Amino acid sequence: MSPTGTTTRRNGVAYAVIGVFVAICAAGWAIIMAHTEGTPGITPQIVSWQAADRSVRVHYQISKSKGDNVRCALIAYDTTHAEVGRMEVTVPTGTGDVDRRQQLPTKSRATAVDVQGCRTG
Structure with a gap:
């Protein structure tokens, strides 16, 4: 060859x-x-937030189908990207898109907020 x-x-x-x-x-x-990254078909979004020394007021939206029971985590971070607050929120079955405001307690002043880890169940 x-x-x-x-x-x-x-x-x-x-x-x-x-x-x-x-x-x-x-x-x-x-x-x-x-x-x-969570379950496909669920779209979480932070609309706005306002921080105080020991809490943050979060305005968020979650888009999902009405047949799903969804859990997501609201997470607050400080300037070093350390987590200073976390809360699980639930959107029950029978509810589609939601637009909510939630007070999230924090250990110190938050400089960023995210909603993530959305899952059904």
Whole structure:
């Protein structure tokens, strides 16, 4: 066999190995993101917030289907991105999109607020 034929075959095997590796990485990434980012079809959003020394008033919205019971975490952070407050909120079955305001107690003054980890159940 000529050197060119051997090189072509080696390149084909190398490309196949790289392709399998990329596919495994993509599948793993998708699984990790599905478990860390919450349930697809639920869209949480912070509308506004106002911080005091020991609490933060959060205005948030959650879009979901009426058939789902949804739990989300409201989380407040300080200037070093350390968590200073956390509260679980629930949107019951039979309720679709919600627009709520919630007082979140904090250990110190919050400089950022997020709603995340929304899951059904």
